Amino acid sequence: MNIDNEILINGNGTKFLTIKRGFLEEYIVWFSKILDLSVKLYFQHDCKMESIYEIDAPDDNNLAHIARNSSLTFDEKIVLLLSVIPHIRPQILDTFFITNTNFNRAFTEFGGWSGKNHSGFLPTGETAAFILAGNNIEKRFELLRIFDRDHFFYKNNILIIDNVGTGEPFLSGAIKVTGEFLTRLTTGEEHKPDYSISFPAKRVTTPLNWENLVLPHEVIDDIEDINTWIAAKNTIIDKWQLNNIIKPGYRCLFYGPPGTGKTLTATLLGKRNLMDVYRVDLSMIISKYIGETEKNLANIFDQAINKNWILFFDEADALFGKRTQTGNSNDRHANQEIAYLLQRIEDFPGVVVLATNLKSNIDEAFARRFQSVIYFPLPDSDLRYELWKKMLPNLWIENGGVDIKSIASEFELSGGAMTNVVRYCALKIVSRQMTTVDMALLFEGIRKELYKEGKMI
Ligand SMILES: Nc1ncnc2c1ncn2[C@@H]1O[C@H](COP(=O)(O)OP(=O)(O)OP(=O)(O)O)[C@@H](O)[C@H]1O
Numbered sequence: 122m123n124i125d126n127e128i129l130i131n132g133n134g135t136k137f138l139t140i141k142r143g144f145l146e147e148y149i150v151w152f153s154k155i156l157d158l159s160v161k162l163y164f165q166h167d168c169k170m171e172s173i174y175e176i177d178a179p180d181d182n183n184l185a186h187i188a189r190n191s192s193l194t195f196d197e198k199i200v201l202l203l204s205v206i207p208h209i210r211p212q213i214l215d216t217f218f219i220t221n222t223n224f225n226r227a228f229t230e231f232g233g234w235s236g237k238n239h240s241g242f243l244p245t246g247e248t249a250a251f252i253l254a255g256n257n258i259e260k261r262f263e264l265l266r267i268f269d270r271d272h273f274f275y276k277n278n279i280l281i282i283d284n285v286g287t288g289e290p291f292l293s294g295a296i297k298v299t300g301e302f303l304t305r306l307t308t309g310e311e312h313k314p315d316y317s318i319s320f321p322a323k324r325v326t327t328p329l330n331w332e333n334l335v336l337p338h339e340v341i342d343d344i345e346d347i348n349t350w351i352a353a354k355n356t357i358i359d360k361w362q363l364n365n366i367i368k369p370g371y372r373c374l375f376y377g378p379p380g381t382g383k384t385l386t387a388t389l390l391g392k393r394n395l396m397d398v399y400r401v402d403l404s405m406i407i408s409k410y411i412g413e414t415e416k417n418l419a420n421i422f423d424q425a426i427n428k429n430w431i432l433f434f435d436e437a438d439a440l441f442g443k444r445t446q447t448g449n450s451n452d453r454h455a456n457q458e459i460a461y462l463l464q465r466i467e468d469f470p471g472v473v474v475l476a477t478n479l480k481s482n483i484d485e486a487f488a489r490r491f492q493s494v495i496y497f498p499l500p501d502s503d504l505r506y507e508l509w510k511k512m513l514p515n516l517w518i519e520n521g522g523v524d525i526k527s528i529a530s531e532f533e534l535s536g537g538a539m540t541n542v543v544r545y546c547a548l549k550i551v552s553r554q555m556t557t558v559d560m561a562l563l564f565e566g567i568r569k570e571l572y573k574e575g576k577m578i
């Protein structure tokens with residue numbers, strides 16, 4: 122297989138489709154022919170054909186795959202290409218710069234809008250109507266459906282018609298392809314949005330693997346349920362037609378003391394199932410962006426649906442605490458936002474994980490909304506032994522200078538605190554020019570951690 126010539130599309134989280142780059146070239150050639158013919162037909166130049174529909178569209182299905190739809194109609198292909206061409210082969214649209222010599226101005230029927238720096242032609246709805254409908258009014262109306270909010274172009278975040286001025290015709294709006302679709306089309310990769318005020322979520326990853334996770338058996342069993350759901354969701358819902366009874370989403374609540382592996386587990390669930398995990402920090406959102414919150418959250422949920430992400434709401438305490446108080450107007454506003462968020466979480470058809478350190482505030486009605494409520498305990502001495510063994514580099518322990526068993530049984534530390542001890546020891550080994558760790562240094566690191574937690578020894 123010639124990899125240079127292929128792009129991989131992550132279709133369904135786990136499924137990969139192989140697409141030949143060449144397909145796009147074929148579409149561009151087809152589009153140019155259509156454009157040429159539509160202009161000739163409109164100006165009644167001599168030509169053999171009577172309609173653009175006589176030029177068959179490439180019947181390859183790659184473009185539809187990338188648009189996450191089973192197929193594309195002739196018109197959809199043209200509109201989609203029209204939105205993409207300014208980004209990949211802008212000169213093709215130069216045809217539309219011909220002047221209407223009767224009036225010494227551009228042709229109204231071509232539409233088009235002016236960019237700030239781009240000197241080429243940028244299409245509007247009118248441009249699509251010119252190519253596909255010409256003077257045919259009925260066809261023009263039909264075309265409007267492609268730009269509807271119910272159409273998959275809008276729903277799958279592929280393209281929109283934008284900037285329609287007040288009182289101006291709808292088709293005068295610019296046709297804009299989304300960065301998300303363009304990235305997928307040109308590189309085959311998923312567009313991974315960056316954290317910003319309008320997108321208050323960050324992708325979290327981990328170099329660790331499932332084998333590094335150390336938790337009591339019963340907790341692992343509960344987490345396996347989530348894995349099973351992700352792997353078998355389609356069978357469970359579709360095959361047995363349980364969609365009337367079971368909501369398609371899966372909501373999990375992780376609670377427990379700091380540093381016990383809640384974030385790590387959520388991240389590993391994504392890694393194991395080839396899904397991106399996006400972490401939304403609720404404490405930050407709700408306090409900082411009052412008013413904007415709903416819009417920003419909606420943005421995250423909308424993107425998450427299309428992309429098969431796991432949504433991870435960290436520090437979810439903000440959701441429970443404020444629900445019942447109604448103090449000043451800020452509180453009421455926050456309550457509204459929380460109600461909105463809970464509704465979105467409940468309706469979300471994918472996997473949502475909420476994490477918190479507190480459980481006391483979670484009322485029963487709230488807990489009922491979750492399919493998995495999992496407690497992450499502090500590790501007991503056996504688990505601490507496992508954790509130390511996995512965390513301490515072999516080079517540090519192979520000479521037998523440290524008694525991990527006794528350290529594990531003596532000091533009650535979370536996995537997170539242990540990672541801090543390891544980091545501290547590594548630093549000191551370097552700065553003190555030691556060759557490896559010894560018991561004294563480990564004690565020192567552990568003491569520092571316990572001191573932080575208020576457990577002085
Ligand atoms: N159960 C565990 N198994 C393996 N490693 C762990 C475990 N718990 C914690 N760790 C280590 O500690 C680090 C921090 O843990 P993590 O961030 O998952 O804790 P948390 O429960 O999310 O804490 P917080 O409540 O403070 O957010 C992990 O990246 C991992 O290296």
Ligand SMILES: [Mg+2]
Binds near residue numbers: 385435476
């Ligand atoms: Mg965490």
